[in-house]
Amino acid sequence: xxxxxxxxxxxxxxxxxxxxxxxxxxxxxxxxxxxxxxxxxxxxxxxxxxxxxxxxxxxxxxxxxxxxxxxxxxxxxxxxxxxxxxxxxxxxxxxxxxxxxxxxxxxxxxxxxxxxxxxxxxxxxxxxxxxxxxxxxxxxxxxxxxxxxxxxxxxxxxxxxxxxxxxxxxxxxxxxxxxxxxxxxxxxxxxxxxxxxxxxxxxxxxxxxxxxxxxxxxxxxxxxxxxxxxxxxxxxxxxxxxxxxxxxxxxxxxxxxxxxxxxxxxxxxxx
Numbered sequence: 001x002x003x004x005x006x007x008x009x010x011x012x013x014x015x016x017x018x019x020x021x022x023x024x025x026x027x028x029x030x031x032x033x034x035x036x037x038x039x040x041x042x043x044x045x046x047x048x049x050x051x052x053x054x055x056x057x058x059x060x061x062x063x064x065x066x067x068x069x070x071x072x073x074x075x076x077x078x079x080x081x082x083x084x085x086x087x088x089x090x091x092x093x094x095x096x097x098x099x100x101x102x103x104x105x106x107x108x109x110x111x112x113x114x115x116x117x118x119x120x121x122x123x124x125x126x127x128x129x130x131x132x133x134x135x136x137x138x139x140x141x142x143x144x145x146x147x148x149x150x151x152x153x154x155x156x157x158x159x160x161x162x163x164x165x166x167x168x169x170x171x172x173x174x175x176x177x178x179x180x181x182x183x184x185x186x187x188x189x190x191x192x193x194x195x196x197x198x199x200x201x202x203x204x205x206x207x208x209x210x211x212x213x214x215x216x217x218x219x220x221x222x223x224x225x226x227x228x229x230x231x232x233x234x235x236x237x238x239x240x241x242x243x244x245x246x247x248x249x250x251x252x253x254x255x256x257x258x259x260x261x262x263x264x265x266x267x268x269x270x271x
Contacts, residue, residue, distance in 0.1 A: 001089060002044050003197070006031070007051030012094060015190050016049065016149045020197075028052040030057070036083050045087040049196055050076055050125070061142050066263045072121040074127065076169050090195055092138040093129045095122045095240050097182070097208065099144060107210055107245040108144075108204040114240065129153045146182040146208030146244050150264060157215055158183065158261060161222070161229060162268050170230040177215030177231075180241040182208040185259040195253055197208055202252065208244025209258040221262055223271045 003020050005013045007028035017025055030037050030214050052075045076093075100106040101113030113119040126142045133140040149158035157173075164171035184207060192207050219229055250256055265271070 001047055001197075002041060003047045003049060004038075004041055005049045005051060007053070007074065010051035010094075011151045011153050012148070012168060012186065012189065013049075013051045015186050016051075019190050019194060025231075028071065030077060031071065031075055031112055032222070038079070038082050041082065042086050043175070044084070045089055046083070046133075047092070048079070048083065048088060048092045048095070049193070050079070050093045050129070052076065053094075053122075057123055064267070069121070070116070071120075072116050073125050076125055080128070080148060084136070088136070088138050090137055090197060090200075091129060091133060091141050092193060093125060093140070095142050095144045097124055097144050097206070097244065099123050100242065102239055102241065104142075105243055105245045106151040106206060108248060115237075140195050140203045141199075141202050143196070144204065144244075145189060145205050146184055146242065148186055149261065150259075151186040153186070157181075158264070161215075161218065161265070164229055165222075165227060165269060168230075170232050172232050172234060173215055173219075174234055174236045174238055175234050177217075177219060178240075179238055179244065180212035180214050182210065182212050182243040183261040184208050185197055185261075185264060192253060197223055200260055202248070206249055206253070207248050208245040208246050208249075210244050210246040210256075212241060212243040213261065218261065218265070220263065222254065222269070222271075225266075227238060227271060235239075 004021035005025045008025050009011050013025050053072050055147055097106060098119035099114050100110060103110060103114050111125055114123050114255055127170045129140055147154040153159040160171060189207055
């Protein structure tokens with residue numbers, strides 16, 4: 001089975017390519033200018049993994065509304081249309097925990113309450129995939145990933161903490177770092193995707209550890225281990241808490257142990 005991963009600049013795409021055999025990564029920009037880049041795969045039996053979206057570093061900007069929407073959902077639609085007559089075995093769409101809004105323990109069956117444009121467009125993609133797969137009898141999974149870190153990461157708050165310390169720079173945190181987040185390492189995410197490609201009838205799956213921790217707690221932990229991070233605080237509207245109900249995930253992978261963000265930081269900063 002050939003795995004086609006959409007989104008060449010995605011950290012997750014790079015990690016999946018190292019783990020999945022018989023896989024190719026296709027650039028969203030190339031698809032936009034020439035969809036026939038997909039032609040060599042049209043007659044094959046394929047799995048599709050969608051990691052395409054507005055670049056993470058530009059999620060909070062709207063300098064170009066058309067480009068934002070194109071990157072976020074139009075690429076998905078173009079790929080689906082192109083492969084309409086192709087034998088698609090499985091589709092995985094990489095979504096986000098942000099679709100739940102403020103939710104203490106997010107369950108796959110909970111009502112979606114997106115609070116920003118990014119989350120709303122993720123929901124739109126989810127609905128597009130759901131309808132397409134229903135109409136064409138294709139198995140699919142919407143993977144709602146919580147706060148992923150690790151790998152070739154230059155966006156997550158975890159990577160920003162590491163860079164701030166290494167470069168002796170000030171780290172900007174929001175609302176004193178009190179928001180609770182569920183941090184999951186990219187290697188754990190990749191393991192789940194591999195398992196999903198072997199599984200059926202899991203339309204929605206939370207990918208998170210089920211445990212929450214605040215940035216303030218992480219920074220205090222580092223300080224107690226003689227790692228001082230210079231911080232500057234800004235006040236901003238944000239999700240106060242976001243943790244995964246991961247019972248379905250545990251039933252899929254058969255374990256409850258995930259890499260802890262403190263362990264990762266200990267290794268990266270050589271505590």
